[in-house]
């Protein structure tokens with residue numbers, strides 16, 4: 001059984017909507033997402049394409065090299081020989097919000113039907129990939145940095161992905177060993193994982209044991225034939241010459257409403273029945289909360305909500321970190337209080353949308369960005385609710 005080393009997952013039902021058991025895929029419930037600025041490890045979404053691999057830390061080696069030479073580092077070497085860095089960064093799956101891309105005219109998209117919870121925000125500690133590359137003089141040539149994990153199928157094809165060398169050399173890309181100041185758990189990549197901030201989760205390879213500097217992208221299914229936004233005309237993924245479609249790297253600007261929400265699967269709720277909490281009743285208002293994030297280190301500029309289907313917008317209050325220019329890796333949380341007097345008695349819709357510092361904004365519907373694999377859905381998020389008195 002390839003899955004024999006998958007860990008026991010305590011309180012999973014409480015924290016997650018479980019999308020599949022083998023491989024294990026679980027997204028954070030919306031109410032949990034906004035309950036703290038850093039997502040606790042036990043509530044952080046898990047996206048595994050295969051089993052969790054067995055690791056013997058005494059024999060574990062990280063190989064790193066190019067066509068000419070290969071070097072190797074033990075877990076302790078890596079921790080002892082290089083300076084450690086900590087960054088706060090969100091991690092989001094390119095398939096987050098896939099379910100919202102299903103469409104009557106354009107069709108049902110293929111893949112795990114995530115709602116808004118394939119995202120989290122954490123403190124990551126590790127060494128800089130650029131420091132390690134430079135220490136072996138591996139920063140002089142090559143176009144891509146390939147990463148491979150210890151999770152391999154029965155034909156020894158291992159999870160793999162790559163990023164452009166420019167991203168690896170210039171940015172805060174980490175070989176991480178801690179998440180929220182604790183040693184990585186096995187679901188999140190123990191002993192080492194790559195953390196590529198600002199870029200889709202698929203490139204942040206877990207259980208990494210091989211790093212290769214090359215002129216080519218990683219030759220893995222997930223780099224070459226998945227995690228690509230295909231043209232809307234493609235209704236069968238097999239119809240395409242994948243080499244002509246670039247691999248997704250940077251995330252786009254995104255936001256979602258996470259409170260109010262129910263503990264039932266967000267994909268299935270048509271109209272959410274909301275009982276205001278005591279604090280809101282006292283203040284005669286309804287509190288709305290959510291997250292926002294952009295890619296490539298761009299900070300969130302504003303998040304707005306609309307109660308009239310986008311005719312007028314209300315500015316929310318942001319909770320965000322002061323981060324260096326083009327290094328805004330953390331997400332932003334936002335809050336708005338709607339006075340009871342402004343709430344219709346009938347069911348009504350709330351929409352949210354974010355803008356980043358480059359004035360990138362979200363599309364109003366997923367129609368124009370529909371793709372068969374349901375990737376990169378960042379259309380305005382909408383919930384329908386009614387107040388339950």
Ligand code: MTE
Nearest residue numbers: 045046047048049093149159201202205206
């Ligand atoms: N790394 C390996 N080795 N195997 C995987 O299946 N999944 C990727 C990435 N790294 C994956 C991997 C994807 S698609 C995502 S979104 C993130 O890990 C999820 O990271 P998490 O499970 O720690 O949240």
Ligand code: MO
Nearest residue numbers: 093094201202
């Ligand atoms: Mo992902």
